[in-house]
Amino acid sequence: DAGITQSPRHKVTETGTPVTLRCHQTENHRYMYWYRQDPGHGLRLIHYSYGVKDTDKGEVSDGYSVSRSKTEDFLLTLESATSSQTSVYFCAISRAGSSETQYFGPGTRLLVL
């Protein structure tokens, strides 16, 4: 298994509070991604990173920000959580972008009340 961990694995929070999810890899892969998975929508890309301090938006980036200060860590922040951000969040890594497969972390279940 690719060395990817996500923390926390489960979180319950209230509307309006900030939330940060962490993705940590031990593979030294260049690319890291954040997705959300919702019933009926498959996986949708939030943000991705192609190197330290290099990030770009995905399909559903509104309300989310990211940071990558080290190769191994990619943080996803919900500045002010809303109920529509209740979802399962997956981190993925890839050595060479879309020319190689992405390996997924175990996921974080987030419930915003």
Next chain:
Amino acid sequence: ELKVEQNPLFLSMQEGKNYTIYCNYSTTSDRLYWYRQDPGKSLESLFVLLSNGAVKQEGRLMASLDTKARLSTLHITAAVHDLSATYFCAGEQGGSEKLVFGKGMKLTVNP
């Protein structure tokens, strides 16, 4: 903008039967990926198809890619219960490093 459609979204089949599921995409994508997800679990990479005509096989699953038809297929041979899962295909968003996923096909294999 790339759109990826999977067909069907739900499939119930009997053990021992064969079936093909389809993944269509809307614009040029030279790379196509198949993933498997068990309930409550993460996604597991099954196949990476990187060129037109690519065919990959693993056990009872065989995937192929036709970039001209913008179609990938996942063929199941002699299904067994352990294949029950949700299967996702994903295409590369033209020239970017982003993948666009289909909505997934939930497969149930009944004894």
